[in-house]
Amino acid sequence: MKIASTWLASFTLLASTGVLAAETKLPAPIEALQKQGFELKGEFKAPGDHQGYAMQYQGQGTTVYLTPDKQHAIMGNMVDAGGKNLSDAQVEKWVYAPMAKEMWQKLEKNHWIAAGKADAPRIVYAFADPYCPYCTQFWQSAQPWLKSGKVQLRVLMVGMLRPDSAQKAAAIMMADDPAKTLADYENSQGKMALKKPEAIKPDINEALKNNLALMDELGGNATPSIYYLNDSGRLQQHQGLPDAETLQTIMGGKP
Numbered sequence: 001m002k003i004a005s006t007w008l009a010s011f012t013l014l015a016s017t018g019v020l021a022a023e024t025k026l027p028a029p030i031e032a033l034q035k036q037g038f039e040l041k042g043e044f045k046a047p048g049d050h051q052g053y054a055m056q057y058q059g060q061g062t063t064v065y066l067t068p069d070k071q072h073a074i075m076g077n078m079v080d081a082g083g084k085n086l087s088d089a090q091v092e093k094w095v096y097a098p099m100a101k102e103m104w105q106k107l108e109k110n111h112w113i114a115a116g117k118a119d120a121p122r123i124v125y126a127f128a129d130p131y132c133p134y135c136t137q138f139w140q141s142a143q144p145w146l147k148s149g150k151v152q153l154r155v156l157m158v159g160m161l162r163p164d165s166a167q168k169a170a171a172i173m174m175a176d177d178p179a180k181t182l183a184d185y186e187n188s189q190g191k192m193a194l195k196k197p198e199a200i201k202p203d204i205n206e207a208l209k210n211n212l213a214l215m216d217e218l219g220g221n222a223t224p225s226i227y228y229l230n231d232s233g234r235l236q237q238h239q240g241l242p243d244a245e246t247l248q249t250i251m252g253g254k255p
Helices: 003-022 028-035 088-108 133-148 165-173 176-189 203-217 244-251
Strands: 039-046 052-056 060-066 074-075 113-115 124-127 153-155 225-229 235-239
Touching: 003 028, 028 039, 028 052, 028 074, 039 088, 052 088, 060 088, 088 165, 088 225, 088 235, 113 133, 113 176, 124 133, 124 235, 124 244, 133 153, 133 176, 133 244, 165 176, 165 203, 235 244
Parallel strands: 124 153
Antiparallel strands: 039 052, 052 060, 060 074, 113 153, 124 225, 225 235
């Protein structure tokens, strides 16, 4: 009986808490923004006794500050007397950091082929099409970092440039040793003949679709589409072949 009573009391408390949470309404200006498509990501206390809200719209973060009457809100950056932007830290905390973590986890879960040491301190993802000459150039440019053990490159194959791109990508992904096949193909500058499968295995076909969908979700519109985390853990993107200076930034320094 005692256990049952304790369970019932706990359930009643949880139910009451749920009712209170359901009855708690956001200020009207914030609800109005939500109806316009803004997503509320976090709340915080701002200087000047203002209530602040971090919101996201179409992948971009912003801050919104509620006026004392709670009937109006001001959208934009707050600065202090020295001109320091006080909003950036809130947007980073509530919008961009969680977004980077979520997108990075999606990259980790998708189908990729690794080149370089598994314990490399830096990971770089690249979406690549078998017909993309810039993907081949990026592959060759990345070799010093891969050989030094500083970077592991994870290539997500996509089929987008030509009608048979998916078949060539599948030929690499369905090989007995995909990593070796990819390396041989890229080292041949795309000249190595690939035996294109008559039928793509269902799991590989699904992986190709998922890779292309993720590339689109991340805003990639060209190959190679390159993604990495900077020193602050913020997800960074580069479209196309990087120049020498950008390449060092992507790889985290010199080889």
